[in-house]
Amino acid sequence: xxxxxxxxxxxxxxxxxxxxxxxxxxxxxxxxxxxxxxxxxxxxxxxxxxxxxxxxxxxxxxxxxxxxxxxxxxxxxxxxxxxxxxxxxxxxxxxxxxxxxxxxxxxxxxxxxxxxxxxxxxxxxxxxxxxxxxxxxxxxxxxxxxxxxxxxxxxxxxxxxxxxxxxxxxxxxxxxxxxxxxxxxxxxxxxxxxxxxxxxxxxxxxxxxxxxxxxxxxxxxxxxxxxxxxxx
Amino acid sequence: xxxxxxxxxxxxxxxxxxxxxxxxxxxxxxxxxxxxxxxxxxxxxxxxxxxxxxxxxxxxxxxxxxxxxxxxxxxxxxxxxxxxxxxxxxxxxxxxxxxxxxxxxxxxxxxxxxxxxxxxxxxxxxxxxxxxxxxxxxxxxxxxxxxxxxxxxxxxxxxxxxxxxxxxxxxxxxxxxxxxxxxxxxxxxxxxxxxxxxxxxxxxxxxxxxxxxxxxxxxxxxxxxxxxxxxxxxxxxxxxxxxxxxxxxxxxxxxxxxxxxxxxxxxxxxxxxxxxxxxxxxxxxxxxxxxxxxxxxxxxxxxxxxxxxxxxxxxxxxxxxxxxxxxxxxxxxxxxxxxxxxxxxxxxxxxxxxxxxxxxxxxxxxxxxxxxxxxxxxxxxxxxxxxxxxxxxxx
Numbered sequence: 001x002x003x004x005x006x007x008x009x010x011x012x013x014x015x016x017x018x019x020x021x022x023x024x025x026x027x028x029x030x031x032x033x034x035x036x037x038x039x040x041x042x043x044x045x046x047x048x049x050x051x052x053x054x055x056x057x058x059x060x061x062x063x064x065x066x067x068x069x070x071x072x073x074x075x076x077x078x079x080x081x082x083x084x085x086x087x088x089x090x091x092x093x094x095x096x097x098x099x100x101x102x103x104x105x106x107x108x109x110x111x112x113x114x115x116x117x118x119x120x121x122x123x124x125x126x127x128x129x130x131x132x133x134x135x136x137x138x139x140x141x142x143x144x145x146x147x148x149x150x151x152x153x154x155x156x157x158x159x160x161x162x163x164x165x166x167x168x169x170x171x172x173x174x175x176x177x178x179x180x181x182x183x184x185x186x187x188x189x190x191x192x193x194x195x196x197x198x199x200x201x202x203x204x205x206x207x208x209x210x211x212x213x214x215x216x217x218x219x220x221x222x223x224x225x226x227x228x229x230x231x232x
Numbered sequence: 233x234x235x236x237x238x239x240x241x242x243x244x245x246x247x248x249x250x251x252x253x254x255x256x257x258x259x260x261x262x263x264x265x266x267x268x269x270x271x272x273x274x275x276x277x278x279x280x281x282x283x284x285x286x287x288x289x290x291x292x293x294x295x296x297x298x299x300x301x302x303x304x305x306x307x308x309x310x311x312x313x314x315x316x317x318x319x320x321x322x323x324x325x326x327x328x329x330x331x332x333x334x335x336x337x338x339x340x341x342x343x344x345x346x347x348x349x350x351x352x353x354x355x356x357x358x359x360x361x362x363x364x365x366x367x368x369x370x371x372x373x374x375x376x377x378x379x380x381x382x383x384x385x386x387x388x389x390x391x392x393x394x395x396x397x398x399x400x401x402x403x404x405x406x407x408x409x410x411x412x413x414x415x416x417x418x419x420x421x422x423x424x425x426x427x428x429x430x431x432x433x434x435x436x437x438x439x440x441x442x443x444x445x446x447x448x449x450x451x452x453x454x455x456x457x458x459x460x461x462x463x464x465x466x467x468x469x470x471x472x473x474x475x476x477x478x479x480x481x482x483x484x485x486x487x488x489x490x491x492x493x494x495x496x497x498x499x500x501x502x503x504x505x506x507x508x509x510x511x512x513x514x515x516x517x518x519x520x521x522x523x524x525x526x527x528x529x530x531x532x533x534x535x536x537x538x539x540x541x542x543x544x545x546x547x548x549x550x551x552x553x554x555x556x557x558x559x560x561x562x563x564x565x566x567x568x569x570x571x572x573x574x575x576x577x578x579x580x581x582x583x584x585x586x587x588x589x590x591x592x593x594x595x596x597x598x599x600x601x602x603x604x605x606x607x608x609x610x611x612x613x614x615x616x617x618x619x620x621x622x623x624x625x626x627x
Contacts (some may be wrong), residue, residue, distance in 0.1 A: 056621045061539060082543050089541020100536045100624060104243040105236065113236060114540045158540070 007070075008165065008198050009035040009058060014067035017052055027053050028221045031067070035200065037134075037165070037172045039113045040192050042201040042212035050221040052170050058200065059092050059168050060084040072165065089118050093159030093197075097171035099151040101143040108139040114158050122161075129157040132194070133187060149180035156187060163195055170202045185211040233427035237553040240530070248558065249320075251522045255562020255603075258515030260569040262508040264586060267574065269504045271587030273497055277490040279431050282335050284353040285327065285456035286468050288484050289475055294453060294491065299331055299342055304481065306450040311476040315471065322460055322471050327353060328452035332441045334415055334434055336397070337404035337583060343395075343415070344432030345441030345452075351396070354431050355457060363409035363424030366394030368437030371450075375443035393444055394423040396435040404582040418444045433583070445501025456486075512603060519607035523555045527611040527618075544616050550606055551612040559604030563597055 027050045034098050035041050043051045045197035056062040057069065060076060069076040072091060079087065083102050101110050111126050130136045133153040143151050152172060159167055169188065173181035189211055201212055208213045217224045241248040289312075291302030306328050315322045330345035346354055348365050369375060378391050393415055397407065401426045407413075412421045415436075426435070436444075442451070459471055465487075472483040484492065494501065526535075534547050574586040 037534075052625075059539070061624075062621050082545075085538070085541055085543035088539070092541075094539045096539075096624060100532070100539070102236070102533055102536060104239040109235070109239075113537075117537065117540050117542045117546065166508075214530075 006037045007034050007107065008037040008039075008072060009033065009200075011058075012068045014054075014069065015065050015204055016050070016057060016062070017065045026221065028057075028064075028158040031223060033216070033223070035198060037198055038072070038196050040188075040199040040201070040211070040213040042114040042203055042209035042215045043198070043218060044203055044206070044209045044215050045218035045224075046204055049218045051204075051218050052065055052077050054198060054218070055168050055170050055202045059094060059166075062089050088160070091165045093162070093164040093167045095152070095155050095159045095167065095169040095172045099148070099155040099175075101151055101155055101158070103143050105143055106140050107135060107146065107157075108152060110143070111158045114161060118162055120162070125161055126157075129161045132160075132191070133157045149177075149183065152176060152184055153182070153187070156184070156191070160195065160197070163197065165198060167197050167199045168202070169199070171204070172201070173203070173205065173208050180210065181205075237550060237557055240526070240533075240554060241557055244526070247526075251519055251558045252562045252565060254515050254518045255559050255600065256565035256569055258511045259563050259600060260573055261511045262599070263566070263588065263592060263596055264573050264577070265504045265508050266592060267570070267586040268577070268584065269497075269501060271585035273493055274490070274587055275585040277493050279429060280489045280493075281486055282354075282356050282358075282429055283456055283486060284356050284432050284458060285325075286463075286486055287457035287472055287487055288334035288457040288489070289326075289455040289457060289479060289481050290453065290484070292482050294482075295496070296484070296492050299453070301453075303451045303453055304328070304455060306452060308479055309455065312475045313609030315474050315478060317460075317467050317474070318461070318468055320460060322463070322467075323457055324460060325350075325353070325458040327456040327458070327595025328438065328450075329454045329456060330438050330441050330445075330447075330452045331454075332415065332436065332445055334395075334413070334420070336407070336413065336434065337401055339583065340433050341401065342432055343434040343436050343441060344402070345436050345438035346537060347438050350456075351435060353431075353456070354435065355426055356430070358427035358430055360424045360426050361399065363422070364529075366396060366423050366435075366437050369439050369443075372439045372448050374438055376446070376448055379418075379443075391418070391440075393418050393420040393436055393440045394440065395420050396424040396426055397422055398426050398428045398430055398433045400428040400582055401433040415441075415444045420444075427459070443522070457483075494586050512593070512599065516603045516607045519555060519558060519604065520610060522558070523551060523608050524611040524614065526554065527551055527615045529617045529625040531615075534615055535616060535623035538620040539624065548612045549616050551615050552608040555608035556601065556604040559600045559607070566600075567593055567596060593619040 005081050011031050011033040014028060016028040017026045037155060043054060045051050053062065057064050071087060074087070102113065105113065108126065111129065115121060115126065127136065130139055133156055135150060135153050135157060138146055138150055143154070145156065173184050176184060185208055188199065188201065201208065288296070289304070290296065291304055293302030295301045309326045313323050327346060327350040327485050331341040332345060334341050334343050343352065346370055351365050358463060375391050402408065407422055407424060409422050412419055414420060457475070459468055463471065468485055472485060475483040570588060574588060577584055577586050
């Protein structure tokens, strides 16, 4: 396991306002966060509270309006587009509510493509993650030929194939029935224990949030309270 | 990345096929238009340059491109035929050519009226494959007087004019030795077939051709001048200048005929080039719209790639790859279409020449690649500026 005392993600007075013409929509207000390496954190809150926006900013998919973000000690403000993409490529994995698999290629190719973007071709690694998510026998299927639970497993395999330092999941069980949701959350726990990666789970579900070590509650773009839990 | 671009194209088979077809048609149009116009001009030029002569003398008003205009007189020949350069006789032979027109194989053909003795210089290495060279009368008057007599006697047995045609025309007109046709009111018979490549597709005895045109005088349209074979280009150029001074006519090197004819048909070539460019622009606009639509459709896919760590450069290259694949496939198909089109054109119209040069094919490939890149620029710009977070939030 990694050293849990080391801060991996830190934000200082993070704010985000969306602008469309003259219309300004503030979404995040003074977010101050500390997430330690190897921690499993759930960010929980009602729809529209800004938790997905927070994840996109932490994942360098979106820039903050003000405030600072430190990822692995690096100030995100100093990163250009290319450096940001590189950090995302090497250190971060994303899992989305709607899976976001490429429909035109097979499950295997979806994972291999992610590796090609990293300019790597590690067939063994791909087979290993397919096995970890129990999808080896569906490797040649296209996403449209898989059930939604299976699609999410492939999406998870794609997100962890490069063993990122941080795995970010945005409502990963939002589109699943309770049985599949339970399996996926179990899979997240298993991955967390096996790989020891830092995980950020964005959810509005109390049940899903219970999978995490710590739950951060958000409301109206602000962090309301921090709750520490211990998952055994 | 190429694999993903390929998978995207395969995923949208009909649209991809239509795009490839659009490029293929544009490339075919480009190559056929250029090949047909240049092929025809080069064919005429090569045939004219096959004459074993170095200089063409003509009236200032005679147009070498259309082979029409002012005439010459045979009696002008002595003005220059004894010219000397560096104290050496400059001219070996002067060959008058009288031009006529005859409709054969569905189109008007230039008839080269030349003396039987001169024909060997027009044939060069090409042989008469069937029949023989024609004979001529001493003067057009022989025919004209005979015609006059027969008209008065109401006699239908008119004198017959002999013709030599080339193999290509014989095949196109489905004619053989012994077949007859008419030159105006005068019956004409094929007496020989010569290998393709001679200056004219139809040759006739010069005096008979004059008579067939109702001309009794020894006029002609051009003199082909066979110069001293030891002369170099500079001496030939000097000879041209001396002929012009002596004969008060225009003299041109046969070797320059290609340039002259191309200058003559400059407007046609500009028109052909313009049509080709317009065809290409329309084609590449089509590709632009196709790739642009594809980019709009796949903004989510691009956002996924970005979430996986793809930079904007990779997104850009993905868009360009796709466009390049369409254009490359279209170009190759277009080249195949071009060969097929040439086969059909030359089969249906044997007298047409579609020239296909390797340099033009390579040019078409370059045009395809450059066009593919240009067509992808705007869609790539759109892809570059799209918001991945917004795209990922769409269903």
